Amino acid sequence: MTQRFESPEQVRQALGQQTYIAGDEIATITYLAQELGKPILAEGPAGVGKTELAKAVAGALGRELIRLQCYEGLDETKALYEWEYAKQLLYTQLLRDKVQASLRRTKTLGEAADRLSREEDVFFSMRFLLQRPLLRAILSPEPVVLLVDEIDRADAEFEAFLLEVLSDYQVSVPEVGTLRAVHVPLVVLTSNNTRDLSEALKRRCLYLFIDYPTLEQELRVVRLKVPGLAEDLARQAVELVQRLRQGELRKAPSISETLDWARSLVALNARALDAPTLERTLTVLLKHEADLRRAQTLLALPRRVPAPGGAAGDA
C-alpha cells in the first residue's frame, strides 16, 4: 500500500491490483490530480465506473474513502457540519454544579466572569461539531480520498458552496473559527451529465470523460470480475452488449449491467446465448419495456407477449 503514486505507470498497476482496469488517460489524470492537488471531474454515462474509480484509487493508496452522495436539496448541514445545540445544552446543564463550584471562590462578579471565560473553550469546542463528509475529509489526520458522487443532482447553490470549500480546503465555523485542511484530500467528483455544471466548478477540476469501453476493454473487465464465465461465452455476451449500445435504446446497458448479466449467465449455468437464455436474462440488461421490445426485434427473438397497447409513455 503506497500513500502516493510515483508515476502514471504505477497508478495503472496499482489500480489494476484493485481490479480496476485503467487506460492511459485515467492513469495520467489520476496522477496529475495528486500532483497538482486538483479535483477530478469524471463525467460520462451512468455505470461506466466513475464511482468505482474513486474506490479503486482509495484502495490503491490505502486511504479511507469518504463519500458524499449528492441529491436535490442537499445543503451545508448535511454535507459539511451541524452544530449540536442539544448536546451543548445538555452539557451545560449537567456541568452546572461543577461550574458553580469553580466559581465559588471568586469574590467579585468581574472575577467570576474572567474565571468563566477561561473555561468557555469547553462549550465552544469541536466536541459539539457534528462532522459531515466534507468536514471529515478536511479534518482527517490521515490523507483521504473524497468522492462527491453525482454532483449534477445537487442544486446550483450547493455547487457554489462546494466550490468555495474545494478552492482553499478551509471552512469557517462561526462557533469555533476557521478550520484548515491537514492534508489536501484527493477529490473525485462524478457527474452523469444530466445538466451542465457551472463554469467556475469545471475550471477548478481536471476533466475526465469516461465513455463506454471498447469491446476488448469491456471483455477484459468481464473476464477479470466474472472469472467463472467461459471465455467464448464472455466474448459473445460482450459483443451483444456492444451491439445493443449501437441501437437506439432509451437506456443503453452500462458496464455494471454487463457484469450483472455475466454473473446471471454463470448462475444459470448457461452454455450458449440461445433464444431461451436471452429471453430469461435480458431483463438484467435492459430496464425499459420499450427497450426490451426493441432488443427483441434487434436480436430477432420470438415475441413472448404482444406489446401492450398504449404503454409507450414513460409514465
Place this chain on the structure above:
Amino acid sequence: MEERILRFISALRASGVRVSLAESADGLRAVRAAGVGDRNRFRVSLRAALVKERRGLAIFDQLFPVFFDHAAVPSLPDVAGDLSPQEAELLADALGQFSESLRRTIERLLRGESLSDEELERLGRAVGLQQVDDLRYREWIIERMRRALRLREVQEALAGLEEALLRLGMQGVKVRRIRSQIDASQRALEGQLSSYAGQRLAGNMAARPRSNDVQALMARPFDRLSQADMERLRHEVRRLAAALRSTVALRQKHARSGHLDAKATLRANLRYASVPMELRHRDRHLKPKLVVVCDVSASMRQISELMLSLLHALQDQVRKTHAFAFIDRLEYISPDLARGEAHQAVTRVLARMPAGYYNTDLGSSLADFDRRHLALLDSRTTFIVVGDGRNNFNEPRLDLFDKFVRRSRRALWLTPEPRPLWGTGDSDMHRYAERCGAVFVVTNLGELAAAVDRLLAGV
C-alpha cells in the same frame, strides 16, 4: 514548447472552446508534472486541464496534431554526397531531362533538405494562406502548396528518372536507394507543409477579430440567422442557461414559498430553548414537469432547437422534461436529447422522418400524442407548444387541444409570428391562442430566453 502550447490554447479559444487563464496555467503545470516524453500522456494531461466538456474534446483532438505532430523532419543522409563522382555525373545527366524548377525540387529532396521558415512563408503567401481562417480548408491549402512545389510531378518524374539512371548504367541497388531517399524526403516535406498550414490557419483563427456582437445576434430574428450565427448561438445558449438558472434560484430563495420544515425548525431553535424564533422552510420547490411539443419544419427548426437546448441546460430547474418533435407526425425525442446536443437530436429526428415534401400537420401530431402519450399530462405538467400554428389547412383538432389544456396545469405557446399575422392564410394560431394560458411571441434568442424565464417563474 510553452510558446507552442500557448498558441495552441489561443487556437482552441478561436474554435470556440472556453479556456480561462487559470486553466491555461493549469495546462502548463500539468504538462510539467506529467512530462512531454510520452506523447499520448502529454495530450491527455493537457486535455484534462484545458477542456471541461465533451463537446470540446473533439475540437481538441482535431487541433492537437496540428500543433504537436510536427513530423520531425528526419535528417536524411545526403545521398548525393555518397555517390562516386561518376555516379553523380550520371545523376546530373538523368536530371537534365526535367525542367528547371522540377530539377531543383528533386535535388532538394535528394539532399534531404527541409523548407526554411522564409520558404514556407513565401509558399504560404503564394497560395493565399493569409486570407483563410478556417481549419476545414487545411487539406485544400496543403494541396495547393504541394502543387506549388510540384510534388505530384516529382512522383511522375521519378519513374522516368529511375529508367534513365538504369539506362545510363547505374547499379540497380543504388537507383533504388535514391528512389527511397526521395520518397522519404517527400513525406517529411509534406509533414512539414501540413503542420505549417495547420498552425498558420489556427493562428489566423486566433487573430480573427472576435466579434462581440453577441447582443446583436441575440436580437436578430431567427429567420435571418446564417449557419455561422446558429453555431455561435448554440454556444451562447449555455451561458444564457447559466444566467437564467441563477435568476431562478435567487427568485426561489427570496420567494420562501416552501413548506414549513418542522424538523429543521426545531433543530435551528434549540439554541433559543426551542422557542421557534427562526422558521425554516423546505427548500424544495414544486418543480414543474414539462411536456414540450416542437415543430421542426424548416421555418421553425432554429427556434425549436434553441428552445430544446435551453431546456436541456436547465434540467435541474424542472422535474422532468418530455420532448416531442413533429412535422406531420410526432416523435419522442427525449432519449436523443439525453444522448447529445439538441442540434444533433433534431438532425437525427429529421433523418427518421419520411423524406420528401413535409406537410406540417399539428392536428394529426396531437392525435398521435393523444393515442400514445396522454398519460404524461397531469395536474403538475406544463404543456408547451413551440410552433407557428400554420397547419397547411389540415384539421387543427381543437377538441384534442382543449382536452390537453384541461388535463395539464397550464398550456403555453411559443410562436415566432406577430399577432397581426395570426389567422391569416393557413394559420390556426388565433384559435389555439385563445385556449392557451399564455402565448409568447419570440422572434429572437433574447425573447426566447425571456419566455423561458417567465415559464419557469410562473409555475
